Amino acid sequence: MLIDFFLHLKASRLPVSIKEFLTLLEALQQHVIEQSIDDFYVLSRATLVKDETHFDKFDRAFGEYFKGVEALPGMDVLIPEAWLRQAVKRHLSDAERARLEKLGWDKLMETFKQRLAEQKERHSGGNKWIGSGGSSPFGHGGTHPEGIRVGGRSENRSAVKVWEKREYRNLDDSVEIGTRNIKVALRRLRRFARQGAPDELDLEGTITGTARNAGWLDLHMRPERHNAVKVLLFLDIGGSMDDHIRVCEELFSACRSEFKHLEHYYFHNCVYDRLWKDNRRRHSERIATQDVLHKYGNDYKLIFVGDASMSPYELLQPNGCLEYHNAEPGATWLRRLADTWPHAIWLNPESEQSWPYRQSTSLIYHLMGGRMFPLTLDGLERGMRLLSK
Amino acid sequence: MRFSGSDTYVATRDLTLAVNAAITLQRPLLIKGEPGTGKTMLAEEVAASLGLPLFEWHVKSTTKAQQGLYEYDAVSRLRDSQLGEAKVADIGSYIVKGVLWQAFECETPSVVLIDEIDKADIEFPNDLLRELDRMEFFVYETRQQVRARHRPVLFITSNNEKELPDAFLRRCFFHYIRFPDKETMTRIVNVHFPGLKPTLLREALEVFFELREIPGLKKKPSTSELLDWLKLLLAEDIPPEVLRSKDQKSAIPPLHGALLKNEQDVHLFERLIFMARQNR
Numbered sequence: 001m002l003i004d005f006f007l008h009l010k011a012s013r014l015p016v017s018i019k020e021f022l023t024l025l026e027a028l029q030q031h032v033i034e035q036s037i038d039d040f041y042v043l044s045r046a047t048l049v050k051d052e053t054h055f056d057k058f059d060r061a062f063g064e065y066f067k068g069v070e071a072l073p074g075m076d077v078l079i080p081e082a083w084l085r086q087a088v089k090r091h092l093s094d095a096e097r098a099r100l101e102k103l104g105w106d107k108l109m110e111t112f113k114q115r116l117a118e119q120k121e122r123h124s125g126g127n128k129w130i131g132s133g134g135s136s137p138f139g140h141g142g143t144h145p146e147g148i149r150v151g152g153r154s155e156n157r158s159a160v161k162v163w164e165k166r167e168y169r170n171l172d173d174s175v176e177i178g179t180r181n182i183k184v185a186l187r188r189l190r191r192f193a194r195q196g197a198p199d200e201l202d203l204e205g206t207i208t209g210t211a212r213n214a215g216w217l218d219l220h221m222r223p224e225r226h227n228a229v230k231v232l233l234f235l236d237i238g239g240s241m242d243d244h245i246r247v248c249e250e251l252f253s254a255c256r257s258e259f260k261h262l263e264h265y266y267f268h269n270c271v272y273d274r275l276w277k278d279n280r281r282r283h284s285e286r287i288a289t290q291d292v293l294h295k296y297g298n299d300y301k302l303i304f305v306g307d308a309s310m311s312p313y314e315l316l317q318p319n320g321c322l323e324y325h326n327a328e329p330g331a332t333w334l335r336r337l338a339d340t341w342p343h344a345i346w347l348n349p350e351s352e353q354s355w356p357y358r359q360s361t362s363l364i365y366h367l368m369g370g371r372m373f374p375l376t377l378d379g380l381e382r383g384m385r386l387l388s389k
Numbered sequence: 390m391r392f393s394g395s396d397t398y399v400a401t402r403d404l405t406l407a408v409n410a411a412i413t414l415q416r417p418l419l420i421k422g423e424p425g426t427g428k429t430m431l432a433e434e435v436a437a438s439l440g441l442p443l444f445e446w447h448v449k450s451t452t453k454a455q456q457g458l459y460e461y462d463a464v465s466r467l468r469d470s471q472l473g474e475a476k477v478a479d480i481g482s483y484i485v486k487g488v489l490w491q492a493f494e495c496e497t498p499s500v501v502l503i504d505e506i507d508k509a510d511i512e513f514p515n516d517l518l519r520e521l522d523r524m525e526f527f528v529y530e531t532r533q534q535v536r537a538r539h540r541p542v543l544f545i546t547s548n549n550e551k552e553l554p555d556a557f558l559r560r561c562f563f564h565y566i567r568f569p570d571k572e573t574m575t576r577i578v579n580v581h582f583p584g585l586k587p588t589l590l591r592e593a594l595e596v597f598f599e600l601r602e603i604p605g606l607k608k609k610p611s612t613s614e615l616l617d618w619l620k621l622l623l624a625e626d627i628p629p630e631v632l633r634s635k636d637q638k639s640a641i642p643p644l645h646g647a648l649l650k651n652e653q654d655v656h657l658f659e660r661l662i663f664m665a666r667q668n669r
Binding site: 015017019020023026027030032033039042043045046047049050051052055201216217 | 402403406407409410413414416419421464467468471553555558559560561562563564565
């Protein structure tokens with residue numbers, strides 16, 4: 001039975017491995033848990049899922065396997081919020097509770113389906129319809145011992161099925177390229193140089209020095225190797241790029257330790273005479289691109305991230321910018337940037353095949369001297385190799 | 390050996406189950422969760438409640454895997470040899486034992502905490518795979534095999550700054566400490582401040598959870614910040630009515646500096662309150 005469960009998880013695209021499955025069986029054999037489905041849920045999650053971003057997927061897969069959640073009727077019927085608003089709350093005595101009829105699972109679902117079809121308006125406080133506060137098995141805030149909770153907050157903790165329970169939904173991010181892989185690729189950029197206080201033993205120097213001293217110890221120290229790579233990051237923000245940008249920002253800030261300096265600036269579609277550092281204050285706190293050009297030395301490596309899709313006018317014409325009047329065309333600015341920082345690449349989240357068919361993309365491709373790479377592992381590898389030359 | 394929470398630490402059922410599974414199967418337990426939800430505390434509490442010695446290894450960005458096992462202090466040996474000290478002949482006296490070695494040697498079973506493993510270099514977990522799996526390692530300098538007398542109960546915490554390699558994850562149990570709901574939070578506060586006025590607690594929790602709901606906060610206030618804030622409220626003797634009053638002047642909760650640690654967050658918060666007043 002559990003092999004089927006394992007295969008079901010695998011089919012739900014959860015990264016589970018045989019070793020973890022064996023661990024789970026071992027835990028069951030050693031009676032870590034009593035025979036309860038709740039405990040089994042927690043145990044199997046702790047053994048099989050190692051990343052909270054997969055918890056939601058696991059919840060769904062677990063539910064499907066053990067109950068058939070997707071098969072629940074009414075899943076696709078939207079139940080109006082107003083029905084569920086908690087208006088009345090009736091407190092029943094224990095005796096009254098016991099009197100309430102306990103419906104079986106199948107019957108419960110069947111009745112629910114039926115009610116859903118019949119009910120067309122808000123309901124509260126009664127004992128039959130879906131709504132809040134009453135003792136009908138459907139709705140929330142009520143006191144039926146074995147009901148289905150629909151919206152609202154769990155108060156009596158006896159609902160058989162909690163629809164809104166998918167608590168880990170927000171954590172599921174489905175990032176296409178794993179952060180770890182990208183970090184490994186970015187590591188190519190690292191270059192070490194010795195700077196700062198001499199606090200590391202220079203073994204070679206010490207041996208040579210000691211030999212010169214005829215065996216009397218002559219300690220030589222040297223500065224520790226520090227990472228000397230400086231990166232300037234220009235991110236296209238706004239519109240279609242927003243999703244990608246968040247991923248990129250996280251990536252680059254997470255591997256801040258890999259670089260000595262990492263500075264980022266935002267632009268929209270194409271770089272003109274203004275950039276900004278904080279997207280929420282993009283209109284009030286702008287920085288002149290000229291200043292940025294003068295501020296950072298040419299040993300910085302320049303990385304653009306953007307989809308390079310725009311109207312060609314935005315690149316080629318003065319006043320072509322969507323948001324304000326620019327005296328010089330975007331292409332001039334791009335050329336200026338690429339001249340200031342010879343180590344420059346453009347990372348493009350769009351697939352490589354589509355580039356030649358977009359006018360603006362191929363324009364930028366040529367402006368960058370062909371140094372445009374897709375935002376994939378392979379593209380990153382190629383880009384970083386070029387930058388580290 | 391079974392762990393079931395303690396007087397000073399409220400553990401949910403999920404958490405105790407994960408801890409007990411890790412203890413029974415002698416596998417490491419990887420703990421993740423928002424900062425300030427008691428990840429590091431867990432190891433201390435488990436050690437205290439099981440009555441086992443605790444060995445802590447706090448990882449920094451410069452920490453190497455080898456340092457947890459042992460270090461060979463070659464420089465002191467070189468210096469001593471220049472001074473003609475007698476102990477130079479024994480290389481063993483220049484081997485400095487690391488945290489894992491100390492735990493392996495321990496007479497009783499022990500608890501080991503590897504704190505914030507994600508701070509270290511990306512290869513750090515890979516370098517410890519075999520050592521944590523077999524609980525043994527080899528000291529090259531003295532040609533000595535060190536093996537754990539008792540497999541220690543191992544806790545590893547991570548703040549998600551780096552992803553951990555799959556091979557490493559496969560060997561661990563995993564638990565994600567969720568942010569406590571109101572009910573659990575009340576229990577946690579009661580553990581830390583027994584005899585707190587229920588009204589103050591209710592109002593404070595109300596303000597706290599409202600604050601966490603604000604979209605766009607860089608750092609949401611966490612359990613440890615709530616506890617600090619309550620401590621301050623108590624010290625300043627602020628009456629619960631102040632927290633409840635939703636009128637214009639005191640819309641910003643008193644001593645909010647304890648909850649919001651980020652200048653931008655405070656700005657955002659103040660702006661939101663300003664906007665709320667305009668709408669009124």
